[in-house]
Amino acid sequence: MASELRHDQLRQRWITISDKRGKRPSDFERMSSQRFGGSPEATNRGPCAFCPGFELVNGHETFAIRDGDQADAPDWRVRVIVNKYPAVSMDYGDLQPTGEGAVFDECRLPGFGSHEVVIETPSHDLNIPELPASHVAEVLKAYQARINWFQNDPRLKFCQVFKNRGNRAGASMTHSHSQLIALPVITHNKITELDSAQEYYNDHKRCMMCDVVEHDTQSVRSRLIDENEFFITIAPFAPSFPYETWLVPKFHSSNFESIGEDEIQAMAKLLKLTLRKMDLAFGYPPYNYTLQTALLGKEHFNSSHYHWYLDIAPHLATPGGFEMGSGCYINCMPPEKGAEFLRNVEIEPQ
């Protein structure tokens, strides 16, 4: 078995089973002992496989930003490649669901999709807060370019952009990077968000997130962290994690991939500021960020009820069985208090 998608019909959740990423049981054993006793961060010494000079080792780029015009040359500033250990792959033809007996009918699909890595900078030691905002904007443009490319394949329904920073947040490489996974199915969380947004719109004739932006910038400002011309960062009203922060456009927009140059530059500045604050406040914490944007496909452009955002979550607590079992999170940092703290983190001028 190479890779497949399976549907957990009790939990309504798609699972990607990827034997290519697979390990023998003995690999898990080693990993586990290491992790239970303490989880040494991967070494930070370069050069690594994401550094310039390793282009041919990594395979052809799917997208890059550089001054020159030769693909796969080492003069890139941002480079996108297929993940070397992909969860899904475009090498599948037939997307007919199959199953196993009557009980798991239509619960199986080939592991079709795209799993890509965005190498955010040629510099082995720099992270988003240390890059110029104009460079961060190029990382965001790489996300846009790839999402827009996926829009052309009608088999792909959903794309998740995400970043794992630090071993505890799921990263295996320290060289600054993020990832995209595009799938032929719509995942559970996205279905829930789209349904909630649609229901709110039906009830109120307004976009839920537009109402949140208005509420948090005008009525109650206690969860507002920072803002600029086009964006705000807020602690969400009901955050799952301590200091969870949403970066939200002030203007209504359902598709991140369609925003223009001025908005991308403003977003890059606020993203850089937010991650810089977290690095200063929490001592370079592991974190994830995930982009929540509309589904793939032209019919999902300019939705009046969905409003995209970027969800940034430092790993400062360890979810356990309660969260896993119930889907309810215990958060020991009230968002109003967390926002006040992050609002007041002092940043030296750069």
Added chain:
Amino acid sequence: MASELRHDQLRQRWITISDKRGKRPSDFERMSSQRFGGSPEATNRGPCAFCPGFELVNGHETFAIRDGDQADAPDWRVRVIVNKYPAVSMDYGDLQPTGEGAVFDECRLPGFGSHEVVIETPSHDLNIPELPASHVAEVLKAYQARINWFQNDPRLKFCQVFKNRGNRAGASMTHSHSQLIALPVITHNKITELDSAQEYYNDHKRCMMCDVVEHDTQSVRSRLIDENEFFITIAPFAPSFPYETWLVPKFHSSNFESIGEDEIQAMAKLLKLTLRKMDLAFGYPPYNYTLQTALLGKEHFNSSHYHWYLDIAPHLATPGGFEMGSGCYINCMPPEKGAEFLRNVEIEPQ
């Protein structure tokens, strides 16, 4: 603010915000540096606050199993207490939802509920696999007793029993223990499971999990790990985690808390065997288990469509932004291969 429940209306998820468990930002900073660099397991040296002799420090027990008849005496074998850092508490009267403006209307409840710790053994150094099966049965009976007690309070709707073992699985104490959290709301995962089970029942006029049991024991046995008279352990068809294992009653039963003596003894044996196999195979890994049983309230007794089970998940991989953002999991261990491995782990006679 002491503790409150908030509803994330976009993700349809309840969050517990507990300032009692709260930390100052500087606490997070220390925690983060420690964790990012490596996560030292809490010291395993006894005695700790869960050891006999500390009964008065921990406060009155809510339940215990002992030979004597004096509450809070140190001769217990299993002891249940209120969590010292509770996510919720019974000290709230009014359960009327409140909100904040129009956008967060009815999204707030006081942090009402019960958060208890089941100290599974007086021995500081023993875990479930090292306890006699008859003692493990007493731990399960403590779960039953507390769930049945919560049934008497009509304000409580949902109870999650769970165990965190090891720092990476969310445990802060090494002394073997599990926890219960009872809430006045029904959480997202439970709503999804109940809806799926109901829908399957409507379509097929049979219980989904009864069909899974029949399929996995008779048609396709490749995910079957172990079985005894009343229970099986299986790798689920679409597991979120490598080596995730479900312990499922072979007989139809919606309420764990109502099963009888013979069934509890059989469950204890299979639970002990499963955790022993994981300890041997993966070198004492961190893990969670969570009990998925019916909602609280007599009207949920003997449901024909819901079937309880215990979900055991060793922490051998680190979910990242993809899982957080999409709700879809990447699992690099096909369940058939994982089940074959666990089925063949050799256990010395005990």
